Amino acid sequence: MLSVLIPFYGDPTDTLDLLTQLTEQKLVETHEIIVSDDASPIPFPEVPGVKLVSRTANGGFGSNVNSGTEAASGEWVLILNSDLTLPPSFLEDMLDAARTELEISGSGVLLSPQVVGDDGKSQWVGRRFPKTAHHAWEWFTPVARFRDTRFWHIMVGHDTKCQTGKRAETDWLMGACMMLRKADFEAVGGMDERFFMNSEEIDLQRRLADQGIKRVFRGDIVVRHAGGGSSGGSAQRRQWVLNSRFIYNKKWDEGLLLAPILKAVSYLNFVFNTFRSLWNSAVKPRRILQEELEFIKKAEAQ
Structure with a gap:
């Protein structure tokens, strides 16, 4: 069974649109959809066929994912940002890919599809575990003009082998759309709730790496991500x-x-x-x- 988890906070419009997309997906197997509401100022409404988790305090993305995963019944948990646009066979393709990668790894796997923006450009899903040098380069204003170059992406830690149409193993994968077994998530203690927003998925995947669980980019599956749906100014x-x-x-x-x-x-x-x-x-x-x-x-x- 597959559990699809959408962490929610803010305006429900994007999440409701994503739920519509999910109901139109081709997937013959049993699956559930969970929306985890992180004490949003606009509470998420009850939707038939959707399991709603209502948190009493706003703890950020990692805390919200932990609450939603705890309520999941499936072997696999697919965590989705609300501002995604999915291809018609997305769930089926992700589940097939996950099972294939699990057979290859023999231990465990976390995977992500290619994620592109509304402009069709890659959002650089695959990345290297961050070092101070990566952060310093990104902080250095004069080099911002080179953001579209391969050299700039390498310097900030983007894994340039993670390209549309390709498969690649990498250090960590952006958390906008990622899938792993619930048992693997729980075995490493879930997400560290000290991270309110950002880096929680890096920390999780570093702990997964220590347990021999691979992080795999599947560029043969592509989703569109508007970005910024759960962030402030x-x-x-x-x-x-x-x-x-x-x-x-x-x-x-x-x-x-x-x-x-x-x-x-x-x-x-x-x-x-x-x-x-x-x-x-x-x-x-x-x-x-x-x-x-x-x-x-x-x-x-x-």
Whole structure:
């Protein structure tokens, strides 16, 4: 049996649309659909045929996935962001792929399809376990202009062999659409609820890796992801991302250099922005520096 889990918070429109897509899927086997409501200000409505889990406190993505998975009855749990557009045979294809990969691995597997944005571009599902160097490169403003180059993607830790149409084993897979056995999820303790938003799937997959469970990208299955459906404004997202990186670094003993290196990069950004401000008065180097240092200061306190 397959359990399809949708963590929910916010506006129910996207989740209701996803439920409609799921009812139109081709899957002859028994499956259940679970919506886990993370104490949303707009409670998710009761929908016939959908198991609703209502949390009493907002704990973030990882906590919500834990609650939904606890209620799952299936051998396999497929975790879906609400803002996905699925191909007609998606459930059947994912279940077939999961079983095939389980036979190959002989132990366990977590897998994800290719995920593209509304523009059709890859969202770089497969990635390397993060290092301070990856974070520093992404924090460095002058190189942002090279975001569409292969070199930039490598420098931030994207696994460039994970391409549409291909299969690849990688360190970790983006959490927008991932599938694994409930028993494997529970065996490593589920998601670490210290992560409110971001990095919880990296931490989970690092623990799965320690147990010999493979993380497999299946680029022969493709879904579309609008992105940002469960996040706040850009400043809030940036703080969440940075907070999670500091928590991850501390947990996995990735060294104590993240804060000083990011601060050093912020001062390099300040120099770069000072030159930019000479021909663009809208650029405020000192304000940008203060904002970046404040982000780091808050994240250090995690």
